[in-house]
Amino acid sequence: MTAPARPLRLAVVGHTNTGKTSLLRTLTRDPDFGQVADQPGTTRHVEGANLLIDGQVALQLFDTPGLEDSIALLDYLDVLAPPAQRLDGPDRIRRFLDSPESTRRFEQEARVLRQLLECDAGLYVVDVRDPVLGKHKDELSLLASCGHPVLPVLNFVNAPAQRLEQWRTALARLGLHASVEFDTVAPALDGEQQLYERLAILMDTHAGVLKALNQNVLEQRALRRRDALRLIAELLIDAAALRVSCPPDEESVRKHTLTFRETLRQRESACVRALLKRYNFKASDSPTNVLPLQGERWGMDLFHPQALKDMGIHLGKGMAAGAMAGATLDAFTAGLSLGAATLLGAAAGGLWQGADKLGKRVLGRVQGYRELTLDDPVLRLLAIRQLALLHALEHRGHAAQGPIDLNPFLNKETDTGLEKAALPDALLAARSQPTWSTLNSDYTASSKRADAVAQLEQALADTLSKTQNATTARP
Amino acid sequence: MLAASPLHHCWLAEIIRLREARWGPLDDTDAVRQARHAGGSFQQRLLTRARVLGEREQLSQVLNQWHSLARVALLLLALAALFTGAATAAGALGDGSRSVNSILALVALLGLPTLTLLLWLLSAFMQPGQTSGLAQAGLWISNKLARGPNASLAPAALLELTQQRRSTRALSGVVSHSLWLLALLAGVVTLVALLSARRYNFNWETTLLSPEAFVAITHGLGVLPGLLGFSTPSEAIIRASDGLQTLPDSANALWSGWLIGCVVVYGILPRLVLLVLNVAIARKRMGHCLPDPALPGFAELHDRLMPASTPAGIDAPAPPLFTPQKGLQDHADTLAGSAAIVGLELPHELAWPPFELPDGVANLGNIDGRSERHAVLDRLYADHPAHLMIVCDASQTPDRGTLAFLAELAKPVTGRGHFLLLQSTSRGERLTTWQHMLKQAGFNKDNVHTHPQQARNWLATVVTPQATHKGSPTP
Numbered sequence: 001m002t003a004p005a006r007p008l009r010l011a012v013v014g015h016t017n018t019g020k021t022s023l024l025r026t027l028t029r030d031p032d033f034g035q036v037a038d039q040p041g042t043t044r045h046v047e048g049a050n051l052l053i054d055g056q057v058a059l060q061l062f063d064t065p066g067l068e069d070s071i072a073l074l075d076y077l078d079v080l081a082p083p084a085q086r087l088d089g090p091d092r093i094r095r096f097l098d099s100p101e102s103t104r105r106f107e108q109e110a111r112v113l114r115q116l117l118e119c120d121a122g123l124y125v126v127d128v129r130d131p132v133l134g135k136h137k138d139e140l141s142l143l144a145s146c147g148h149p150v151l152p153v154l155n156f157v158n159a160p161a162q163r164l165e166q167w168r169t170a171l172a173r174l175g176l177h178a179s180v181e182f183d184t185v186a187p188a189l190d191g192e193q194q195l196y197e198r199l200a201i202l203m204d205t206h207a208g209v210l211k212a213l214n215q216n217v218l219e220q221r222a223l224r225r226r227d228a229l230r231l232i233a234e235l236l237i238d239a240a241a242l243r244v245s246c247p248p249d250e251e252s253v254r255k256h257t258l259t260f261r262e263t264l265r266q267r268e269s270a271c272v273r274a275l276l277k278r279y280n281f282k283a284s285d286s287p288t289n290v291l292p293l294q295g296e297r298w299g300m301d302l303f304h305p306q307a308l309k310d311m312g313i314h315l316g317k318g319m320a321a322g323a324m325a326g327a328t329l330d331a332f333t334a335g336l337s338l339g340a341a342t343l344l345g346a347a348a349g350g351l352w353q354g355a356d357k358l359g360k361r362v363l364g365r366v367q368g369y370r371e372l373t374l375d376d377p378v379l380r381l382l383a384i385r386q387l388a389l390l391h392a393l394e395h396r397g398h399a400a401q402g403p404i405d406l407n408p409f410l411n412k413e414t415d416t417g418l419e420k421a422a423l424p425d426a427l428l429a430a431r432s433q434p435t436w437s438t439l440n441s442d443y444t445a446s447s448k449r450a451d452a453v454a455q456l457e458q459a460l461a462d463t464l465s466k467t468q469n470a471t472t473a474r475p
Numbered sequence: 476m477l478a479a480s481p482l483h484h485c486w487l488a489e490i491i492r493l494r495e496a497r498w499g500p501l502d503d504t505d506a507v508r509q510a511r512h513a514g515g516s517f518q519q520r521l522l523t524r525a526r527v528l529g530e531r532e533q534l535s536q537v538l539n540q541w542h543s544l545a546r547v548a549l550l551l552l553a554l555a556a557l558f559t560g561a562a563t564a565a566g567a568l569g570d571g572s573r574s575v576n577s578i579l580a581l582v583a584l585l586g587l588p589t590l591t592l593l594l595w596l597l598s599a600f601m602q603p604g605q606t607s608g609l610a611q612a613g614l615w616i617s618n619k620l621a622r623g624p625n626a627s628l629a630p631a632a633l634l635e636l637t638q639q640r641r642s643t644r645a646l647s648g649v650v651s652h653s654l655w656l657l658a659l660l661a662g663v664v665t666l667v668a669l670l671s672a673r674r675y676n677f678n679w680e681t682t683l684l685s686p687e688a689f690v691a692i693t694h695g696l697g698v699l700p701g702l703l704g705f706s707t708p709s710e711a712i713i714r715a716s717d718g719l720q721t722l723p724d725s726a727n728a729l730w731s732g733w734l735i736g737c738v739v740v741y742g743i744l745p746r747l748v749l750l751v752l753n754v755a756i757a758r759k760r761m762g763h764c765l766p767d768p769a770l771p772g773f774a775e776l777h778d779r780l781m782p783a784s785t786p787a788g789i790d791a792p793a794p795p796l797f798t799p800q801k802g803l804q805d806h807a808d809t810l811a812g813s814a815a816i817v818g819l820e821l822p823h824e825l826a827w828p829p830f831e832l833p834d835g836v837a838n839l840g841n842i843d844g845r846s847e848r849h850a851v852l853d854r855l856y857a858d859h860p861a862h863l864m865i866v867c868d869a870s871q872t873p874d875r876g877t878l879a880f881l882a883e884l885a886k887p888v889t890g891r892g893h894f895l896l897l898q899s900t901s902r903g904e905r906l907t908t909w910q911h912m913l914k915q916a917g918f919n920k921d922n923v924h925t926h927p928q929q930a931r932n933w934l935a936t937v938v939t940p941q942a943t944h945k946g947s948p949t950p
Binding site for chain 2: 015016017027028029030033038039040041043044045046047048049050051052054055057060061062065066068069070071072074075105107108111114115129130131133134135137138220223224226227228230231234274277278280438444445446447449450
């Protein structure tokens with residue numbers, strides 16, 4: 001193996017408690033990196049992370065302790081290396097690093113400066129909610145002494161009370177004209193790209209690596225979305241095709257409906273967990289209600305009529321009544337879904353095909369059994385909720401600690417098209433194919449099911465991007 | 476042979492996926508580590524993980540067992556096909572004691588194979604995506620024979636795998652066509668052997684049809700074999716073979732050539748063509764078998780097997796948290812004397828001074844930056860006020876530098892240093908941090924105020940107007 005080109009090294013620096021570790025969490029997509037708290041001095045050592053492209057280290061990021069004592073450190077530097085000596089920046093910093101105070105009062109600052117000297121550039125994280133102060137300017141002048149480019153990263157730009165303009169002006173006055181807005185909790189979709197692009201302007205020798213990183217960010221995002229849509233499509237096909245047969249008396253219908261609902265709830269929470277895992281967010285091992293999802297809406301039961309109303313889904317007459325909402329009783333479709341052609345195919349293979357299965361269905365028909373299937377509105381609700389979750393996950397930084405908020409997608413003014421319009425064809429097809437549902441005991445793999453999943457995936461992708469575009473286009 | 480094939484690995488991965496989907500995830504920490512270490516693409520890592528898990532869970536054994544079972548079953552089927560083919564041929568010719576009805580012999584030899592062939596073609600064209608009967612039958616049988624929950628996984632996984640690749644029909648076609656081919660070959664060999672070793676008389680019989688019909692049938696069927704060089708009896712011989720006349724030996728030889736030719740062309744050749752075609756399709760679709768990375772169960776593993784980042788360690792352990800200490804103990808609070816007030820890095824939104832100053836309180840201004848800090852310290856050492864009120868913005872994060880400066884501010888004060896914590900924005904949790912850190916630094920908690928009125932009252936009680944310094948705000 002040939003050694004790859006030396007990875008780019010970036011030190012993440014800044015005043016204490018501005019979100020340096022949060023930036024690393026978001027860039028590395030690792031919610032467990034380091035420690036995060038709204039307190040000064042949470043990180044007190046330099047901690048590194050390798051960003052990989054195809055298993056190769058492309059970028060090394062170093063989380064550093066916060067700078068807290070820059071004013072006093074500048075005083076000390078003036079004593080150590082008076083301006084009259086005309087030492088250049090890095091030499092002054094090196095003299096400081098050799099001094100006794102670099103292991104005592106300024107031990108933390110020394111770690112930061114040592115790391116920045118060894119790196120190719122620094123990302124200076126700014127909490128734009130803080131006022132611009134003299135100590136910040138002193139920090140920047142210390143960092144500039146290290147002789148490497150420094151790119152200000154403006155954090156918390158989505159916060160209500162922020163001083164973005166003040167910061168921009170102040171940074172420009174210090175000669176830092178390039179900066180990037182990057183909210184570590186809710187980064188813009190193209191936040192990482194912008195960051196790498198700005199860096200590439202500052203360091204054209206590393207433009208290749210940064211371009212590759214950019215490319216990788218795009219590819220991985222597309223991959224994640226494809227996988228997520230696939231997971232959702234599988235869930236919907238499973239739900240649409242689910243059929244539970246039950247004896248016709250009222251008591252067994254009630255009992256079977258409860259089981260039916262529980263099966264679907266568990267299937268939904270399995271999908272939620274899978275999505276969280278795919279986006280590398282932490283999912284507690286507990287069932288749905290303890291998942292970190294915010295809002296009444298999610299807590300609302302899948303089969304609660306109010307949950308449907310809230311989402312603007314048209315309720316059928318049966319649904320409004322509420323008693324056994326969510327499931328429809330069909331007459332038993334004995335053998336009908338098998339179709340003549342399948343029987344013919346079975347004959348070709350020697351008439352094996354699930355003779356017992358067919359027998360069971362015919363028997364059910366004779367005994368007057370009924371079948372439970374999922375109501376359309378609930379199916380719509382399932383689809384919209386999963387898309388809302390996917391939207392939330394795409395816009396969530398790995399530094400975020402609050403519960404996942406589905407409301408931005410759900411409160412949009414435009415319809416997703418799933419509320420009222422006809423259901424996608426693939427879902428309608430799944431309705432008559434009980435063997436397509438992995439929740440059914442007689443599930444059989446079939447390439448038709450795979451086709452339906454692929455079709456539905458495409459339909460969901462269209463719906464999602466249409467809704468997202470409508471959301472962002474709104475002023 | 477199979478153990479090393481990509482199909483085997485793929486199959487094993489599918490078994491693990493199904494198993495995890497049915498009965499929950501396996502503990503795969505070690506497998507994931509090995510897969511990450513082995514490297515390669517995501518799909519290759521999935522295979523490595525499956526291999527490690529398969530060995531641990533003894534699923535490889537299950538697979539091998541199932542594989543050898545399938546081999547035995549196929550062998551038995553092949554033997555049965557050989558026997559059936561030979562027996563059919565022997566039965567069609569009889570023992571030579573009575574003459575052979577050529578048309579009935581042909582029907583006995585080709586009837587069933589042709590019928591099944593037609594059914595196969597029909598189902599292949601009408602239901603291209605459906606699971607073929609043979610595959611269904613195989614699955615059904617192995618489910619009935621399966622001992623233990625794992626045993627049914629192997630065939631189910633194979634079905635999933637072949638359905639994903641749309642090659643179930645081709646693979647089952649390979650099996651069924653080879654079996655029929657074996658049977659027909661055995662039939663032809665038996666035919667040739669019997670016809671070589673025994674004397675048979677061929678004839679045709681009819682009650683309803685005319686001799687012309689037999690001439691037409693025989694010639695019609697004989698055209699294609701004729702192209703391959705098989706003999707066809709001439710019209711005279713056919714007319715003579717009405718069973719009422721004794722045929723010359725050469726005529727019987729012609730009839731046997733015609734019979735063999737028909738079996739080869741209408742029985743063996745189509746099966747051979749379809750076998751070759753199916754083998755080609757199956758090879759094309761199953762070759763380079765890699766798992767589908769978007770399948771549920773695989774997709775979630777992406778970030779664990781292909782992490783976006785890896786930790787790169789820390790530079791050195793973190794030192795204990797450094798807290799600046801205020802030097803001297805507080806003097807008596809009641810001591811009346813001069814008083815001053817100073818603001819530290821207050822944002823512009825906060826009015827300065829925060830309240831109307833009682834008479835005699837020196838206003839040292841709101842300070843920010845190095846030179847102002849020095850100026851205020853110089854002023855304090857010059858004036859030695861008895862009491863000092865320091866106003867801080869509790870919305871900012873208290874840092875070491877600030878605390879160290881607060882400790883320095885308190886040194887020249889002969890009485891007490893009091894604090895007023897104001898909040899420019901509502902971030903309550905930071906107020907607690909301030910209170911905590913001031914306490915850590917040695918300041919009395921009773922001297923920390925959060926309400927301007929409280930602070931003003933204290934100032935009013937301690938200040939003696941006579942001792943007023945003619946203070947003016949520092950620029």
